[in-house]
Amino acid sequence: MILFDELIELVRKLRSPEGCPWDREQTRTSLIPYFIEEVYEAVETIENRDAEKLKDELGDVLLHVVFQTVIAEENKEFTFGDVLQNIRDKMxxxxxxxxxxxxxxxxxxxxxxxxxxxxxxxxxxxxxGIPKGLPELHRAYRMQQKAASVGFDWDKVADVWKKLDEEIGEFHRAVGEKDKDAMEDELGDILFALVNLSRFYDLHPGMALKRSNDKFYRRFSEVENHYNEDKKNIQEASLEELDTVWNKIKRCEKNI
Structure with a gap:
């Protein structure tokens, strides 16, 4: 607790007239992008199972918690004691x-x-209690979880598969009619059904998509490396050539 108190005093000092001009001019909203970035960096470190780096990233997240609370203190809205008591009582x-x-x-x-x-x-x-600012896949997942908690849910996973097939069919019809609004609506329904499907298999759709994003990023970076090492311009490569390199990288990954 002594170190925590010292961190609080440090931020108060940074915000004081004798402190840092940048820290002093920050507001709750101006800090939001930095706060979000630090949380994502902490999540990435957790996924990478890097305990040493996680220690650093959690400190960065904690700094933002302290920063926001110091601003609230300055506005005479609430104190650190209020924050700690609220979370204790809530738990x-x-x-x-x-x-x-x-x-x-x-x-x-x-x-x-x-x-x-x-x-x-x-x-x-x-x-x-679901923030509207959540990434949409996570927001859909939480809405479905909460609805299911009061019994509003599919009876079995086979029904979810059937619903997914139904939504894909409706999307095909909207595409055939070239109705852009309907296409967007039906595509959203497909994604919502996929979130339901992932929930039934105890998978988080956001994490699943992140794995696919990371996999694509890794493989495409290797494709770029291939052309850079051969001193060739990737933009001049044909789709067939790119596919050949891609599939080679994919096979190498699976053989590891």
């Missing part, structure tokens, strides 16, 4: 199976209790 409320008498014998029971309490805190709105 106690959402764990009545630990700190109360509500039984929970499985992770599913715990999730039900958590979502029920969270909904109550958000004035009873089931979807009220």
């Amino acid at each position: 106690i409320r959402r764990h009545p199976h630990v700190f109360g008498t509500d039984p929970a014998s499985s992770p599913e029971d715990v999730n039900r209790i958590w979502e029920s309490e969270k909904s109550r805190e958000k004035s009873g709105r089931i979807l009220g």
